[in-house]
Amino acid sequence: MDDILPEEIPLHRSLVETVRLLFRLYGYREVETPPVEYYELFAVKSGQEILSHMYVFEDVHGRRLVLRPEMTAPIARLVAGKLSRSPRPIRLGYVADCYRLDEPQWGRRRRFYHGGFEIFGSKEPAADAECMVIFDDFLRRVGIRDYYFKVGHVGVHRAIMSAAGIEDDDQDTILGLLDRGRVEEAEESVRKLAKDREAATLFKEVAAHPAGPAIETIDELMAKLSKAERACKELENLRKIVKLASQVVEPARIIYYPGFARGLSYYTGFIFEVFGQGAEIALGGGGRYDGLVSLIGGPETPGVGFAIGLTRIMQYLTDRLMVKPQPDSPLALVAPLAEESIEFAFRAAHEFRRAGVPTELEMAAYSPSEAIRRAERRGARFLVLIGRREVESKTVSVRDLEGRFQEEWRVEEIYERAESLLGRTRVGS
Ligand code: HAM
Numbered sequence: 001m002d003d004i005l006p007e008e009i010p011l012h013r014s015l016v017e018t019v020r021l022l023f024r025l026y027g028y029r030e031v032e033t034p035p036v037e038y039y040e041l042f043a044v045k046s047g048q049e050i051l052s053h054m055y056v057f058e059d060v061h062g063r064r065l066v067l068r069p070e071m072t073a074p075i076a077r078l079v080a081g082k083l084s085r086s087p088r089p090i091r092l093g094y095v096a097d098c099y100r101l102d103e104p105q106w107g108r109r110r111r112f113y114h115g116g117f118e119i120f121g122s123k124e125p126a127a128d129a130e131c132m133v134i135f136d137d138f139l140r141r142v143g144i145r146d147y148y149f150k151v152g153h154v155g156v157h158r159a160i161m162s163a164a165g166i167e168d169d170d171q172d173t174i175l176g177l178l179d180r181g182r183v184e185e186a187e188e189s190v191r192k193l194a195k196d197r198e199a200a201t202l203f204k205e206v207a208a209h210p211a212g213p214a215i216e217t218i219d220e221l222m223a224k225l226s227k228a229e230r231a232c233k234e235l236e237n238l239r240k241i242v243k244l245a246s247q248v249v250e251p252a253r254i255i256y257y258p259g260f261a262r263g264l265s266y267y268t269g270f271i272f273e274v275f276g277q278g279a280e281i282a283l284g285g286g287g288r289y290d291g292l293v294s295l296i297g298g299p300e301t302p303g304v305g306f307a308i309g310l311t312r313i314m315q316y317l318t319d320r321l322m323v324k325p326q327p328d329s330p331l332a333l334v335a336p337l338a339e340e341s342i343e344f345a346f347r348a349a350h351e352f353r354r355a356g357v358p359t360e361l362e363m364a365a366y367s368p369s370e371a372i373r374r375a376e377r378r379g380a381r382f383l384v385l386i387g388r389r390e391v392e393s394k395t396v397s398v399r400d401l402e403g404r405f406q407e408e409w410r411v412e413e414i415y416e417r418a419e420s421l422l423g424r425t426r427v428g429s
Helices: 009-026 039-043 072-080 125-141 154-163 168-179 183-193 197-208 214-224 229-245 310-319 339-354 368-378 388-393 411-423
Strands: 036-038 055-058 064-067 090-099 111-120 147-153 254-256 270-276 284-288 303-309 332-336 359-361 382-386 395-400 406-410
Touching: 009 090, 009 111, 009 125, 009 310, 036 039, 036 072, 039 064, 039 072, 072 090, 072 111, 072 303, 111 125, 111 310, 125 147, 125 229, 125 270, 125 284, 125 303, 147 154, 147 229, 154 168, 154 183, 154 197, 154 229, 168 183, 183 197, 214 229, 214 254, 229 254, 229 270, 303 310, 332 339, 332 368, 339 359, 339 382, 339 388, 339 411, 368 382, 382 388, 388 395, 395 411, 406 411
Parallel strands: 147 254, 332 359, 332 382
Antiparallel strands: 036 064, 055 064, 090 111, 111 303, 147 270, 270 284, 284 303, 382 395, 395 406
16 A cells, blocks of 8 residues: 655645535535445445455454445445435535555555545436536646546446346446446346346447447437337436536537446446546546435435545646656755854744744754755755854844845844745745
């Protein structure tokens, strides 16, 4: 599992801050849940793919526990329990580390962060469309310009299978096959389990239909499936979602893949993933899961949401878009130049911090040239030199390392004058 190192933290933090800003902007209330859950929570409806990649262990009391592989089930647990009486719709957001026993490779880690958004209590297409709009907003804010939405709708497949009498569990297995690209096996299972022959043909027709710009492709498929009323209703739902999302998201970015399914088996309707230019794996994804809350023991509650793969996005930004990660650096470095000035430097440094200036203190005395070298190495913009002379006159020498000024401040002025340094900061920019 990965650690997050000092040079990675600022980029990670800025992605997290963007997610939190979006919580505010779109009305999501943030929640936190523990990283450890009961095994059963995920066994209910996450699907084989997730179950086979979970960290499962027993505690000393013999309880079967897991490190959470994702957050939708824990959030649904809240909605089924502690939040079951909250007025609907309820929008919940989270930033959480998740764990999957994957083979580490590019964009795939054993510990990674999800920034997620879930809406409970609305079946309206506007809820599904909002998910795409927020993701689009996020990508623009973090500087990713080249991306597209791969959209699908498992409600279409499920409608065909339900009409042919195929049970929910079997549907999940079949969609799992589809997700892993085992299309022929999926079709074969439908053929075997369906009570009417037409179902297999319809299923195949959907799975084999070529991907394309969403609205056109939906219309083509609707014409083809005109006899399958329930499947067409689901397509109509997808059409509404895409139409709404297109009010904000460029329509050319939305591509419908009729044969698309996702690895999690709780999905019942709209699904989507986001791909960046040159990223062969998804930067995030989500979809509608109308049965999950009631399966966990809560009231019948529709749900839709998505998770942004923050760790993968971070890797995409640094490796593909060449964003250079940089550690946080102090704005000012206070350097005593003599043993006798350490006490005064200690106090002066505190004045800078009182004024909100990130300030590091050298704990021993150095020569002026050594102090400059050390300040540059630390990435500080201002160097505050304190020699014997400064101690006597109760002043500090503030030097702009980019060469714009050098000033002498009285110690009681620091608090007021230090604020001006913040305006010239590169910290946080
Ligand atoms: P997911 O597609 O399994 O969906 O995960 C969402 C995103 O997390 C992926 O698109 C990817 O960017 C990132 N991700 C997944 N596994 C890894 C990994 N091993 N290393 C790094 N990044 C990874 C879910 O988990 C659903 N809970 C999403 C959702 C929310 N659906 C509805 N609401």
